[in-house]
Amino acid sequence: MATKPRINKLVVIGVGLIGGSFALALKKARMVRQVVGVGRSRKNLKDALRLGVIDKAETDAAHAVAGADLVLVGAPVGQMPGIFARIAPFLSPHTVVTDAGSTKQDVIKSARKHLGAHFPMFVPAHPIAGTEHSGAAAAFPELFRDRNLILLPQKETKAAAVRLVRSAWAACGANIVKLEAEEHDEIFGAVSHLPHVVAFALVNLLGQRRDAKRLLGFSGGGLRDTVRIAGSSPEMWRDICVANRGALVPLLDGYISELEAARASLAAGDGDALESMFLAAQQARARWLVKRK
Amino acid sequence: MATKPRINKLVVIGVGLIGGSFALALKKARMVRQVVGVGRSRKNLKDALRLGVIDKAETDAAHAVAGADLVLVGAPVGQMPGIFARIAPFLSPHTVVTDAGSTKQDVIKSARKHLGAHFPMFVPAHPIAGTEHSGAAAAFPELFRDRNLILLPQKETKAAAVRLVRSAWAACGANIVKLEAEEHDEIFGAVSHLPHVVAFALVNLLGQRRDAKRLLGFSGGGLRDTVRIAGSSPEMWRDICVANRGALVPLLDGYISELEAARASLAAGDGDALESMFLAAQQARARWLVKRK
Numbered sequence: 001m002a003t004k005p006r007i008n009k010l011v012v013i014g015v016g017l018i019g020g021s022f023a024l025a026l027k028k029a030r031m032v033r034q035v036v037g038v039g040r041s042r043k044n045l046k047d048a049l050r051l052g053v054i055d056k057a058e059t060d061a062a063h064a065v066a067g068a069d070l071v072l073v074g075a076p077v078g079q080m081p082g083i084f085a086r087i088a089p090f091l092s093p094h095t096v097v098t099d100a101g102s103t104k105q106d107v108i109k110s111a112r113k114h115l116g117a118h119f120p121m122f123v124p125a126h127p128i129a130g131t132e133h134s135g136a137a138a139a140f141p142e143l144f145r146d147r148n149l150i151l152l153p154q155k156e157t158k159a160a161a162v163r164l165v166r167s168a169w170a171a172c173g174a175n176i177v178k179l180e181a182e183e184h185d186e187i188f189g190a191v192s193h194l195p196h197v198v199a200f201a202l203v204n205l206l207g208q209r210r211d212a213k214r215l216l217g218f219s220g221g222g223l224r225d226t227v228r229i230a231g232s233s234p235e236m237w238r239d240i241c242v243a244n245r246g247a248l249v250p251l252l253d254g255y256i257s258e259l260e261a262a263r264a265s266l267a268a269g270d271g272d273a274l275e276s277m278f279l280a281a282q283q284a285r286a287r288w289l290v291k292r293k
Numbered sequence: 294m295a296t297k298p299r300i301n302k303l304v305v306i307g308v309g310l311i312g313g314s315f316a317l318a319l320k321k322a323r324m325v326r327q328v329v330g331v332g333r334s335r336k337n338l339k340d341a342l343r344l345g346v347i348d349k350a351e352t353d354a355a356h357a358v359a360g361a362d363l364v365l366v367g368a369p370v371g372q373m374p375g376i377f378a379r380i381a382p383f384l385s386p387h388t389v390v391t392d393a394g395s396t397k398q399d400v401i402k403s404a405r406k407h408l409g410a411h412f413p414m415f416v417p418a419h420p421i422a423g424t425e426h427s428g429a430a431a432a433f434p435e436l437f438r439d440r441n442l443i444l445l446p447q448k449e450t451k452a453a454a455v456r457l458v459r460s461a462w463a464a465c466g467a468n469i470v471k472l473e474a475e476e477h478d479e480i481f482g483a484v485s486h487l488p489h490v491v492a493f494a495l496v497n498l499l500g501q502r503r504d505a506k507r508l509l510g511f512s513g514g515g516l517r518d519t520v521r522i523a524g525s526s527p528e529m530w531r532d533i534c535v536a537n538r539g540a541l542v543p544l545l546d547g548y549i550s551e552l553e554a555a556r557a558s559l560a561a562g563d564g565d566a567l568e569s570m571f572l573a574a575q576q577a578r579a580r581w582l583v584k585r586k
Contacts, residue, residue: 204574218421223484252556253556282524
């Protein structure tokens with residue numbers, strides 16, 4: 001077994017569900033000595049300090065990163081260009097930078113541009129975990145256990161930097177999987193970003209109605225589960241959707257076509273066509289669940 | 294407290310999740326002496342006998358209903374006209390008939406037509422409960438506890454028939470709520486039928502892809518919950534959607550418009566518009582969850 005590397009100073013920029021859980025998991029694994037948290041919300045940083053997620057709070061990322069061994073950028077992807085630009089001049093040569101962004105082509109492009117000479121020390125990553133809750137108070141150390149961690153080292157990325165990031169996520173209990181950025185964005189556009197838009201749009205439709213209160217009072221577990229992810233952070237998902245719109249717009253077009261086909265079958269009272277579609281869906285779901293066991 | 298009425302013979306036509314759980318709940322409440330199950334699938338009836346859901350299995354509904362105190366029609370709504378027509382000549386004058394259909398205007402219309410002189414003994418009802426599983430083996434007596442039971446007595450319905458059906462569902466632990474059929478179909482079109490189409494369409498879109506297996510292998514809890522109800526019976530949901538297409542088609546149009554608005558914001562890179570929509574959805578969901586506590 002490889003020796004567990006010691007991280008003397010971890011800086012988490014964006015101490016939310018993901019960044020906070022990463023800090024807690026590394027603390028639990030005794031892999032980190034000090035965690036410095038950087039964030040925009042004083043209240044959230046206070047929560048993070050109080051709950052032992054971080055040991056020190058900072059508001060300026062540039063100041064915080066001095067002498068860090070590892071920097072995790074856990075902020076919404078729309079803020080990453082600004083963060084990379086701000087910290088780049090203050091990074092020590094040995095500092096490894098990684099991120100937890102849900103989109104990868106845009107983050108890599110922006111890191112390449114703004115980290116400049118430090119880009120070989122940047123290891124793009126994406127933990128496939130989350131809940132509909134946000135903020136440091138929602139963080140817990142088991143969030144990544146048995147979940148996939150997508151690692152996307154680039155041709156310039158230093159092997160030692162990849163090793164540190166890989167071992168940190170392995171200590172969180174994650175399974176490391178490598179993907180190309182383009183394939184990553186297409187896959188997660190389909191299995192994550194599209195379902196979020198689907199759920200947000202459904203709640204929005206119902207919530208706008210004058211009779212929304214009465215209507216939703218009659219809903220059951222079906223609607224509740226279908227729209228659980230519509231509890232997710234609007235800002236975070238705005239950034240993800242805009243960043244990955246190249247993949248998401250065609251996926252949304254495909255989904256609208258699927259609904260239009262169902263609408264046409266319904267309007268024509270064509271039960272056979274509707275049943276074929278429902279059956280294909282039910283079977284695809286069953287195959288998928290079997291595969292996941 | 295009212296005396297618990299004794300049902301000597303309960304006939305359940307369609308021994309699935311709903312019909313089976315109704316039988317088990319009434320047995321547990323010691324409100325029923327004998328349960329006769331009627332169904333199309335020999336295997337399902339065998340399961341129901343083996344699991345003690347029913348005491349006797351029949352394949353012919355007309356034969357089964359002789360001398361029954363209560364008949365619950367728990368079959369998919371598309372089969373109800375045929376069932377009502379088949380049993381009508383064989384019902385004893387005292388036999389109360391009820392149903393568990395998810396759509397009500399069509400079921401009431403068909404009962405009025407096919408039950409004829411027996412229609413005043415028919416009590417339309419809809420238990421708001423279910424899981425994504427089907428069949429007698431999925432039944433359990435607690436399914437209806439603290440769930441709404443929508444009761445829709447018509448102007449002709451006999452008070453004694455309403456009392457029996459009301460007390461049976463109360464014995465299952467359900468909260469009895471009265472609604473008009475038209476309002477019922479609009480409400481459940483919005484909070485139940487539309488979400489099912491949304492979920493079926495999403496799985497179908499992903500499941501059709503060549504890379505479906507790889508794609509779905511990367512999915513997480515978000516997609517899993519969003520499409521849980523796509524595991525539901527295709528036949529049952531075909532019938533519900535076709536029966537309630539009057540309410541469902543305009544709802545689906547509204548939903549498609551909502552998605553087209555999101556698509557337009559995305560294509561234009563308009564993050565503000567997208568965030569407003571996500572935020573409105575998140576807030577509507579939060580108000581709804583608070584209300585349900």
